[in-house]
Amino acid sequence: MPKLTLMIQGTTSDAGKTTLVAGLCRSLHRRGYAVTPFKPQNMALNSAVTIDGGEIGRAQALQAIACGIDAHTDMNPILLKPNSNTGAQLIVHGHAVRNMDAREFHRFKPEAMRYVLESYRRLASQYDVVVVEGAGSPAEINLREGDIANMGFAEVVDCPVVLVADIDRGGVFAHLYGTLKLLEPSEQNRIVGFVINKFRGDVTLLQPGIDWLEQKTGRKVLGVLPMLADFQLDAEDSLSRTRDSVEQSRGFREAAAVASLKLKVIVPAIPRMSNHTDFDPLIGNPQIDFQFVREGDEIPFADLVILPGSKSVISDLQFLHKNGWHKAIERHLRYGGKVLGICGGFQMLGEEICDPLGIESAVARLPDENAGASSEFEQGLGYFAMSTTLMKDKRLTNLRGRWNLPGNPEVFGYEIHSGISSGIALNKSAIQIDGPSTVEFDGAVSEDNQIIGTYLHGLFDGKESCAAILEWAGCTGTTTLNYPLYRERMLDKLADAVEKYIDFGTVLATLEPGVLTV
Numbered sequence: 295m296p297k298l299t300l301m302i303q304g305t306t307s308d309a310g311k312t313t314l315v316a317g318l319c320r321s322l323h324r325r326g327y328a329v330t331p332f333k334p335q336n337m338a339l340n341s342a343v344t345i346d347g348g349e350i351g352r353a354q355a356l357q358a359i360a361c362g363i364d365a366h367t368d369m370n371p372i373l374l375k376p377n378s379n380t381g382a383q384l385i386v387h388g389h390a391v392r393n394m395d396a397r398e399f400h401r402f403k404p405e406a407m408r409y410v411l412e413s414y415r416r417l418a419s420q421y422d423v424v425v426v427e428g429a430g431s432p433a434e435i436n437l438r439e440g441d442i443a444n445m446g447f448a449e450v451v452d453c454p455v456v457l458v459a460d461i462d463r464g465g466v467f468a469h470l471y472g473t474l475k476l477l478e479p480s481e482q483n484r485i486v487g488f489v490i491n492k493f494r495g496d497v498t499l500l501q502p503g504i505d506w507l508e509q510k511t512g513r514k515v516l517g518v519l520p521m522l523a524d525f526q527l528d529a530e531d532s533l534s535r536t537r538d539s540v541e542q543s544r545g546f547r548e549a550a551a552v553a554s555l556k557l558k559v560i561v562p563a564i565p566r567m568s569n570h571t572d573f574d575p576l577i578g579n580p581q582i583d584f585q586f587v588r589e590g591d592e593i594p595f596a597d598l599v600i601l602p603g604s605k606s607v608i609s610d611l612q613f614l615h616k617n618g619w620h621k622a623i624e625r626h627l628r629y630g631g632k633v634l635g636i637c638g639g640f641q642m643l644g645e646e647i648c649d650p651l652g653i654e655s656a657v658a659r660l661p662d663e664n665a666g667a668s669s670e671f672e673q674g675l676g677y678f679a680m681s682t683t684l685m686k687d688k689r690l691t692n693l694r695g696r697w698n699l700p701g702n703p704e705v706f707g708y709e710i711h712s713g714i715s716s717g718i719a720l721n722k723s724a725i726q727i728d729g730p731s732t733v734e735f736d737g738a739v740s741e742d743n744q745i746i747g748t749y750l751h752g753l754f755d756g757k758e759s760c761a762a763i764l765e766w767a768g769c770t771g772t773t774t775l776n777y778p779l780y781r782e783r784m785l786d787k788l789a790d791a792v793e794k795y796i797d798f799g800t801v802l803a804t805l806e807p808g809v810l811t812v
Contacts, residue, residue, distance in 0.1 A: 298327075299418065299453040300801070301484075303428035303444050305469035309460045310491035310519070312353040315427045316527065317792035318801070320360040320785045322423055329423040330369065331357030334410040335443040336429060337374040337382065339568040339605050340528070343690050343708040348388015349373065352571055353427070356528045360785045368413035372406050372442070374399070377566060377606045377654055387413065390688055390712075393652070403440035407450070410442050414451060426453065433476040445481040455484040456516065456801070462492040467503050474511055487516040489796060494521050517796030526578050527784050528571045557769040558583040560596040562619050564610040568603040569710070572636060575754040575777045582764075582772070589613075593622035598632045598767040601639025603751060606654045607684075607713070608672045611642050620675055632767045633677070633745045640737065640747035641713050644680040647672045653684040653712050677745050678738050680717025688712045693750060695727040697762050698739065702726075705759035707752035709736075724748045 302318070304311040315331055322329040331354050342355035342365055350370035358365040367388030374382040374394075381395040384402075386409055394402065418424050430437075432444035432455075440446065448455055459469040470488050477485075488507065493500065497518055504515045559576055563586040576584050587593050604610040614620055623633060635643040674682075689709050696702040705725060724737030724746050737748035746766070754760040755777040764772045792798070 298421075298423040299426065299451065300423070301426040301428060301448050301453050301455045303432050303448075303455050303457055305431055305433070305457065305459040305473045306463070307430050309431075309469075310458045310489070311427050312357070313527065313788065314456075314458050314489060314491070314519070314792070315425050316353075316357045316360045316785060317788040318425050319357050320789035321792050321798070322425070323361050324789060327422045328420075329361045329425060330363065330417050330421040331361060331427065332368075332414060332417055332424050333370045333427040333429065334414070334447045335372040335374070335406070336370050337376065339375055339566065340571050341373065341375070341385075341569065341710055343692050343710060344369075344388060346388065347690055349385060349688070349690055349710055350388060352528050352569070356781075357425075357427075359781065360789075368416050371409045371413035375568070375605050378609075383605070383654075388690070390686075400440065403442055407440075407442045407446075410447065411450065428455075431473060432481070433473045435476065445477065445484070448484055449480065453484070454486045456487050456489055457485050458489040458491055460491050461500075461518075462494070462521065466490055467507055470507060471510060474513070485513055487514045487797075487800065489516050490518045492521045493518045514797070514800065516800055517792075519791055519795050522787065522791060525784060525787065526574060527781065527788070528574060556581040556772045557598065557764060557767060558585075558594075558596045559598045559600065559767075560585055560587055560593055561600045561602055562587050562593065562614060562617075563589070564602065564604055564613055566604050566606040566610050568605045568638065569636075569751045570602060572602065572751055572754060573600070575760055575775050575780075578780070579773070579775065587619070589617060591617075593619055593626065596626065596631060597769065598634060599623060599626055601633065601635040601642055603636050603710075604638030604642075607638040607641050607682075608647055608649055608654060610638065611647065611672050611674065614642070623675065627677075627744055631744070634763065634767075635745070635747040636753070637709075637711050637749050637751060638713075640749060641682040641711075641715065642674055643677045643738075643745060643747050644674040644682055644715060644717065644719070645676050645678070646674055646681045647684070647713070648681070649684040651684070651686055653686065677740060678717065678719035678747060680715050680719040680738065682713040682715045684712050685714055686712070689749075693727055693736075695725045695734075695736070697725055697759065698723060699762050699766055701762070703758040703762040704756060705750065705753055705762075706756055707750040709749045710751065711749055725750060 302311050302315050319329050319331055333354050336351035338351045340352035341349045342352050344350055344367050345364040346367055348367035350367055351373055354369040355365040371387055373385035376382045381393055384391045384394050429443035459466045559582055576582050641647055689711055692708045694706045697705050719738040722739050723735035724739050727734035727736055739746050757774045757776045760774040
């Protein structure tokens with residue numbers, strides 16, 4: 295085992311693993327350590343493009359920023375992107391391999407562990423500290439065999455583990471005590487301490503519970519992290535944290551004058567929505583009334599409707615029709631509203647989407663001798679004269695360019711998509727890409743200027759780009775964030791809390807040899 299490796303595991307999903315790893319990474323980075331994040335296996339629809347041209351979970355890209363380094367595919371060697379309730383696209387070392395259902399992946403785990411260890415060893419040879427994030431809970435008995443995400447990995451590389459639980463969900467002592475007791479003896483010995491996350495109120499009232507837990511388990515509660523006010527970071531996958539952020543932003547608006555509200559933005563929450571972190575700069579802006587519209591709800595009056603990215607664009611387009619949202623978008627445009635399509639949302643705005651290889655569909659359809667069709671096909675919304683064909687290889691790249699909008703404002707972001715779009719609508723592009731030699735173009739703008747489509751994720755992160763889109767949507771003078779700078783401030787705020795509320799000396803001591811004798 296490398297001398298400096300620590301793993302953070304959680305009692306549940308959303309217990310705070312991602313946040314704690316990011317905080318530890320930033321704190322160690324500030325102390326002069328060369329530190330890297332690592333997550334053996336991730337299941338997420340939010341992903342990022344790495345410096346070596348692959349994709350990893352968005353959380354590990356955030357943690358890399360906390361470490362002051364570029365994101366690399368070794369930081370998340372196995373990524374699963376769900377495309378149904380029972381199946382997912384398998385990403386290995388940054389690149390899509392094939393679709394797998396849960397049983398297939400279970401059989402694949404021994405091979406997956408080899409990929410995981412390859413990446414881990416490369417990172418461990420380059421950095422002083424590897425901070426590892428687990429997935430879900432180590433006490434998921436049905437997933438223990440062949441585990442590569444939690445204790446299975448920790449046992450192989452022989453590293454200590456800190457267990458974190460979210461007290462805001464309730465039952466924190468049962469979560470911590472029960473998780474520990476469900477582990478094998480050797481695994482229990484790896485738990486060097488607990489962290490309680492998202493505490494509200496007077497911590498002294500929690501002390502009797504802490505004393506009980508420490509006495510019963512022989513492990514120290516290393517710290518109690520408070521619920522941080524005005525805090526927002528990129529979510530790993532679930533919309534739950536995003537909903538919290540929307541509510542928090544709504545609270546800011548209620549405290550402000552109603553006249554300060556500038557724009558109402560609606561995003562239909564399609565089932566396989568990907569990279570909803572695109573909207574974090576809007577959610578955190580108190581001048582924007584942001585809302586996700588859920589299944590069965592109607593799209594209300596708005597200034598801007600954004601069709602988000604999708605991991606399963608055909609099924610999500612069918613879902614959009616099922617909810618009648620296509621008619622609401624038609625009405626929205628008729629009354630002068632604006633529509634923005636991002637990645638899969640852009641593809642939906644075209645005339646048709648085909649999936650001849652079954653890239654995102656459950657099963658590709660066999661050729662129809664009568665119709666001559668050789669693919670699963672879905673009619674699009676028809677606002678752009680273009681069609682999209684889903685291909686085996688993804689386009690994975692970070693880009694900079696300029697909007698074809700007044701003033702040609704700068705935009706930067708990243709592309710993650712398997713679709714190739716073609717048609718005359720692309721002749722009026724949305725963005726001109728900065729290329730080393732040839733000029734490239736992205737997206738489309740409708741003739742009436744009411745609709746924009748683009749493959750670029752992260753387009754609201756830049757202050758100049760965000761302001762341009764909001765102005766195009768009819769809002770002038772809106773305050774916009776420099777989101778990369780805002781993210782840096784949030785990471786520092788998180789690291790400050792980690793250093794203040796966690797026994798950092800004990801955490802550092804766990805990184806020394808011989809710490810596994812609890």
